[in-house]
Amino acid sequence: MPVFLDADAPEFEREFTALLASKREDSVDVNDTVAAIIADVRARGDTAVIELTERFDRLALTPETLRFSEAEIDAAVAQVPEAERAALELAAERIRAYHARQMPEDQSWTDAAGAMLGWRWGAVSAAGLYVPGGLASYPSSVLMNAIPAKVAGVERLAIAVPTPDGVANPLVLLAARIAGVDEVYRIGGAQAIAALAYGTESIAPVDKITGPGNAFVAAAKRQVFGKVGIDMIAGPSEILVIADKSANPDWVALDMLSQAEHDESAQSILITDDAGMAREVCAAIDRHLETLERRKIAAASWRDFGAVITVPDLDRAVTLSDRVAPEHLELCVAEADALSEKITHAGAIFIGSWTPEAIGDYVGGPNHVLPTARSARFSSGLSVMDFLKRTTLARMSPEALRAIGPAAEVLAQSESLEAHGLSVRARLDTLNKG
Amino acid sequence: MPVFLDADAPEFEREFTALLASKREDSVDVNDTVAAIIADVRARGDTAVIELTERFDRLALTPETLRFSEAEIDAAVAQVPEAERAALELAAERIRAYHARQMPEDQSWTDAAGAMLGWRWGAVSAAGLYVPGGLASYPSSVLMNAIPAKVAGVERLAIAVPTPDGVANPLVLLAARIAGVDEVYRIGGAQAIAALAYGTESIAPVDKITGPGNAFVAAAKRQVFGKVGIDMIAGPSEILVIADKSANPDWVALDMLSQAEHDESAQSILITDDAGMAREVCAAIDRHLETLERRKIAAASWRDFGAVITVPDLDRAVTLSDRVAPEHLELCVAEADALSEKITHAGAIFIGSWTPEAIGDYVGGPNHVLPTARSARFSSGLSVMDFLKRTTLARMSPEALRAIGPAAEVLAQSESLEAHGLSVRARLDTLNKG
Numbered sequence: 061m062p063v064f065l066d067a068d069a070p071e072f073e074r075e076f077t078a079l080l081a082s083k084r085e086d087s088v089d090v091n092d093t094v095a096a097i098i099a100d101v102r103a104r105g106d107t108a109v110i111e112l113t114e115r116f117d118r119l120a121l122t123p124e125t126l127r128f129s130e131a132e133i134d135a136a137v138a139q140v141p142e143a144e145r146a147a148l149e150l151a152a153e154r155i156r157a158y159h160a161r162q163m164p165e166d167q168s169w170t171d172a173a174g175a176m177l178g179w180r181w182g183a184v185s186a187a188g189l190y191v192p193g194g195l196a197s198y199p200s201s202v203l204m205n206a207i208p209a210k211v212a213g214v215e216r217l218a219i220a221v222p223t224p225d226g227v228a229n230p231l232v233l234l235a236a237r238i239a240g241v242d243e244v245y246r247i248g249g250a251q252a253i254a255a256l257a258y259g260t261e262s263i264a265p266v267d268k269i270t271g272p273g274n275a276f277v278a279a280a281k282r283q284v285f286g287k288v289g290i291d292m293i294a295g296p297s298e299i300l301v302i303a304d305k306s307a308n309p310d311w312v313a314l315d316m317l318s319q320a321e322h323d324e325s326a327q328s329i330l331i332t333d334d335a336g337m338a339r340e341v342c343a344a345i346d347r348h349l350e351t352l353e354r355r356k357i358a359a360a361s362w363r364d365f366g367a368v369i370t371v372p373d374l375d376r377a378v379t380l381s382d383r384v385a386p387e388h389l390e391l392c393v394a395e396a397d398a399l400s401e402k403i404t405h406a407g408a409i410f411i412g413s414w415t416p417e418a419i420g421d422y423v424g425g426p427n428h429v430l431p432t433a434r435s436a437r438f439s440s441g442l443s444v445m446d447f448l449k450r451t452t453l454a455r456m457s458p459e460a461l462r463a464i465g466p467a468a469e470v471l472a473q474s475e476s477l478e479a480h481g482l483s484v485r486a487r488l489d490t491l492n493k494g
Numbered sequence: 495m496p497v498f499l500d501a502d503a504p505e506f507e508r509e510f511t512a513l514l515a516s517k518r519e520d521s522v523d524v525n526d527t528v529a530a531i532i533a534d535v536r537a538r539g540d541t542a543v544i545e546l547t548e549r550f551d552r553l554a555l556t557p558e559t560l561r562f563s564e565a566e567i568d569a570a571v572a573q574v575p576e577a578e579r580a581a582l583e584l585a586a587e588r589i590r591a592y593h594a595r596q597m598p599e600d601q602s603w604t605d606a607a608g609a610m611l612g613w614r615w616g617a618v619s620a621a622g623l624y625v626p627g628g629l630a631s632y633p634s635s636v637l638m639n640a641i642p643a644k645v646a647g648v649e650r651l652a653i654a655v656p657t658p659d660g661v662a663n664p665l666v667l668l669a670a671r672i673a674g675v676d677e678v679y680r681i682g683g684a685q686a687i688a689a690l691a692y693g694t695e696s697i698a699p700v701d702k703i704t705g706p707g708n709a710f711v712a713a714a715k716r717q718v719f720g721k722v723g724i725d726m727i728a729g730p731s732e733i734l735v736i737a738d739k740s741a742n743p744d745w746v747a748l749d750m751l752s753q754a755e756h757d758e759s760a761q762s763i764l765i766t767d768d769a770g771m772a773r774e775v776c777a778a779i780d781r782h783l784e785t786l787e788r789r790k791i792a793a794a795s796w797r798d799f800g801a802v803i804t805v806p807d808l809d810r811a812v813t814l815s816d817r818v819a820p821e822h823l824e825l826c827v828a829e830a831d832a833l834s835e836k837i838t839h840a841g842a843i844f845i846g847s848w849t850p851e852a853i854g855d856y857v858g859g860p861n862h863v864l865p866t867a868r869s870a871r872f873s874s875g876l877s878v879m880d881f882l883k884r885t886t887l888a889r890m891s892p893e894a895l896r897a898i899g900p901a902a903e904v905l906a907q908s909e910s911l912e913a914h915g916l917s918v919r920a921r922l923d924t925l926n927k928g
Contacts, residue, residue: 144908147901154898158611161601169595176845177592177859182838184872198909231908267872286727289872293720308924314917321913353912400887404616411610411889414921418914419890422902425611426886438618438701438723440884450874452860453834455845456853464588467581468856474578474665475632478787479755480852483748487848490742 062342062366067376076369080383080434084296084325084365094250094279101254106261112251117193117224121246123262128233128244136230137237144231151423152203152238158425159211162444168453174460178453183213184289186264187447188256189241190271190281191232193222193248199235200421204428204442205270206239212447217241218266220256222248248273253280257288270446272429291446292439295432296325299417300386300406302377302399303341305334307392307413312337313344315390318418320361321354327365329384331377338368378402385436388417407436458491496776496800501810510803514817514868518730518759518799528684528713535688540695546685551627551658555680557696562667562678570664571671578665585857586637586672592859593645596878602887608894612887617647618723620698621881622690623675624705624715625666627656627682633669634855638862638876639705640673646881651675652700654690656682682707687714691722704880706863725880726873729866730759733851734820734840736811736833737775739768741826741847746771747778749824752852754795755788761799763818765811772802812836819870822851841870892925 065075100108106123113119140148168178189205191197202219209217219236221228223246236244245263247255253273259265269281270291281290299319303312316328332338345366349359371377374393381389385405393399396412403409407430410417421428429442456464465484472481499509534542540557547553574582602612623639625631636653643651653670655662657680670678679697681689687707693699703715704725715724733753737746750762766772779800783793805811808827815823819839827833830846837843841864844851855862863876890898899918906915 143904147904147908150898150901151905154605157605161603162613164598167595171588171591171859175858179596179860185838200905200909286867286869289869308920311917311920314913314920317913318911318917321911348913348916353910358913396889403885404619405883406885408886408888411887414892414895415888415890416917416921418906418911418917419895419899419902420886420888421914422905423898424609424888424890425605426613426888430886431883433720435720435723436883436885438883440882441886443884445879448874449839449865449870449872450877451837451840451870452842452854452864452875453845454842454849454854454858454860455830456849456858458848461848461853464584464857465853467584468853470577470581471585471634471856472852474581475634476787477752477755477852479748479751479782479792480855482782483745483752483850483852486742486745486748487850 062362062368065367065369067369067371067380076380079367082365084327088275090275090279091283094276094283097250098254098280098283101251101260102258109247109251109255109260112249113247116249117222119223119226119246126245126247126262128246133233133237133244136228136233139230140234145234148199148203148231148235148238151200152207154423154425155203155207156211159208159444163211164445164448173463174457175464176453176455179450180453181448181450183215184268184447184449185214186216186218186266187214187268187270188218188220188266190252190269190273190277191219191221192273193224197221197229197232199229199231200428201272202232202235203239206236206241208427208442208444209447210240212444214447216266218243218245218256218263220245220247220252222246222252250276250280253277253284257284268447270442291429291442292431292435294429296327297322298327298386298432299388299390300329300331300381300384301390301392302374302381303330303332303334303337304374304393305337306394307337309337309340310344311413311416312341312392313348315416316341317345317348317352317358318416319388320358320366321352324357324360325365326361328362329367329369329386331369331371331380333371333373333377335370338370342368374399375402381406385434387430387432387436388420390415390417405436407431407441461487462491496796496802499801499803501803501805501814510814513801516799518761522709524709524713525717528710528717531684532688532714532717535685535694536692543681543685543689543694546683547681550683551656553657553660553680560679560681560696562680567667567671567678570662570667573664574668579668582633582637582665582669582672585634586641588857588859589637589641590645593642593861593878597645598879598882607897608891609898610887610889613884614887615882615884617649618702618881618883619648620650620652620700621648621702621704622700623651623653624686624703624707624711625653625655626707627658631655631663631666633663633665634862635706636666636669637673640670640675642861642876642878643881644674646878648881650700652677652679652690652697654679654681654686656680656686684710684714687711687718691718702881704876725863725876726865726869728863730761731756732761732820732866733822733824734763734765734815734818735824735826736808736815737764737766737768737771737826738808738828739771740828741771743771743774744778745847745850746775746826747782749850750775751779751782751786751792752850753822754792754800755786758791758794759799760795762796763801763803763820765803765805765814767805767807767811769804772804776802808833809836815840819868821864821866821870822854824849824851839870841865841875895921896925
């Protein structure tokens with residue numbers, strides 16, 4: 061049974077706090093196993109990767125077959141039906157257009173003291189993208205990770221996608237090709253992360269690794285962080301829907317189930333100012349749970365982590381939603397634009413009843429890699445910024461140094477950093493002599 | 495003795511690779527100790543923080559004296575000499591002006607399909623800044639962390655600064671006041687990080703923690719990451735100077751020593767196309783090492799990690815510098831602007847001989863918190879972006895859903911996510927009936 065809370069009930073604050081604190085994932089401690097795999101790949105390179113792939117994926121590779129050849133990708137891609145190819149291309153085009161607008165600008169200016177200041181953005185040279193194998197091998201995730209990298213200007217983009225028993229997903233390969241991925245390796249797990257971070261004889265190292273994965277992949281990403289950059293470690297997905305009486309309860313039910321069907325640890329929360337809506341949405345969910353293909357997963361998620369909260373008014377819904385800081389926030393209310401402006405913490409907002417969250421998963425344009433587990437309070441979804449870095453620029457003229465150098469000298473002395481002060485003083489002395 | 499390398503020598507590649515791979519820091523494993531401290535603070539709140547502060551800082555506090563009162567700050571600040579106050583204010587003003595230009599803009603637009611798309615930036619609600627006590631208690635670091643947070647719009651900014659034996663640095667308190675910090679706590683170590691991340695009876699939790707610290711602080715930041723956001727874990731500082739025959743060897747020597755004096759693990763590298771310049775810089779370094787106040791630290795850094803590389807031309811210097819991806823890059827060459835444009839990987843570039851790195855530490859304007867240990871390949875210095883997060887926005891019109899919904903449905907089916915497809919289909923069916 062999902063949790064039913066009434067924001068006006070005396071025990072509400074305690075129950076809502078418990079809901080916020082509920083842990084939805086048991087993180088298995090695989091750190092030692094992963095550390096051993098990384099050390100092995102660093103020591104033995106290709107040989108280790110090949111042995112581990114044979115053990116975990118039951119696939120015998122050679123240094124030559126670690127990477128998909130262009131001919132293999134051609135053959136796989138040719139199997140994709142036209143409707144799916146067209147859908148992927150539409151999605152790619154929209155994702156590209158959205159992310160192109162995120163490109164930040166370089167700046168430089170000369171200030172009143174005569175100092176030229178500014179910064180310059182540059183792309184990471186090489187990035188690696190992890191794509192899970194098996195059930196969770198989503199071509200949409202390939203687009204969502206690879207396109208921002210290519211828009212940012214990453215020159216070399218490599219994918220690691222395990223192919224257990226040699227079975228590859230043609231849609232993943234097509235998505236990689238559409239996104240402009242340069243290299244696709246049929247390896248997975250911690251060994252793939254280690255190979256991307258440290259390189260092997262056949263796989264050149266990258267500077268940044270992104271993409272979702274299981275506990276081994278997540279632990280490996282944490283361990284190689286510092287040697288390379290990584291994106292966030294994603295937790296189970298979640299949606300919060302705010303609905304008023306104008307909402308369509310069947311649509312809301314399907315939107316909540318589209319989170320629940322991802323994963324037994326996913327979470328769907330409904331907040332509404334209409335008790336009748338709450339009942340109708342629950343009834344619709346129960347009805348769909350009788351027939352949904354993934355009903356076992358969706359029912360477990362709804363039973364264990366689902367929540368329905370009734371509130372006296374929508375302002376209260378906003379306050380509660382901000383405390384959740386949901387990954388996905390859907391506003392199925394009459395005045396959706398106005399409500400949207402009141403929201404402070406959310407990964408992505410889907411405004412109005414015509415915007416199902418599933419649009420954002422595929423073809424909306426914004427990224428579907430979003431902050432989970434309340435981290436929208438302090439972090440953002442994937443973007444071109446994850447593949448860019450900023451170099452700050454400063455150039456003093458002699459006049460600028462004369463104007464601001466003495467203050468630097470004073471502060472250096474106050475921090476007992478004599479050489480810092482002397483490096484300024486030596487120049488000022490030359491100026492004063494000249 | 496620092497390392498001397500000649501880029502034309504047969505063994506150069508091997509030696510340069512070894513220089514890149516050299517580890518300058520032994521990371522002590524304090525994870526278990528830190529985990530116990532965090533658990534203790536979570537369980538016992540103020541009581542744990544007070545006991546740990548008594549043990550580590552020999553300072554007896556109460557819940558009421560954990561935080562500096564305004565009167566205490568007034569009294570401390572009144573002791574600061576006028577020259578230092580004026581220097582801090584000049585620095586703050588310049589840092590504020592630089593970071594104000596970093597504020598990104600919100601965007602929204604309606605595309606050809608009729609979809610409204612965009613994003614909105616918002617500030618983290620509350621941030622915590624760690625300031626080390628003792629020798630490394632730098633008021634400039636308070637400005638460099640606190641000002642970007644306040645420019646970003648962080649409402650509540652708290653500082654934790656240990657005061658061993660009750661000794662506080664008045665300049666740190668003045669910097670906090672100038673930067674607009676809201677709360678200053680006299681606590682440090684892992685217990686301070688735990689208190690900021692999880693809160694206690696007297697300290698409200700924050701959403702993001704930044705700032706440098708010792709091994710315990712760094713380990714605690716790693717452990718609370720996820721519950722809150724953190725900035726990078728900084729390694730020892732480093733500078734790379736590219737100099738040609740136009741450079742002043744004494745200035746270059748002082749610039750290199752101003753890194754070396756920070757820390758025995760700091761690194762200073764000179765790359766020059768002029769063997770005479772290499773000799774003169776080394777001679778000047780040796781000369782200053784006889785008198786410098788922090789000569790013991792600077793000499794150890796120069797001896798253990800210093801490097802001088804001679805190259806046939808400056809293009810080669812650029813290539814090697816990019817492989818180092820230095821935190822600080824100083825261009826003491828005649829054509830400094832042109833050379834600057836060829837650089838791909840650096841945290842900050844100081845252009846031309848009139849721009850000593852120390853200017854950037856204090857009063858230049860750009861942030862002095864920069865990526866160390868070659869991480870400028872994939873990361874950036876501290877900025878307002880560290881205190882902002884992006885919420886993506888999408889609103890479909892019925893027409894937009896009709897245009898792009900079917901592609902989402904196709905992709906949902908190809909990923910076996912039925913409810914995703916149904917959430918789109920239910921709306922399209924209503925449209926088609928209507």
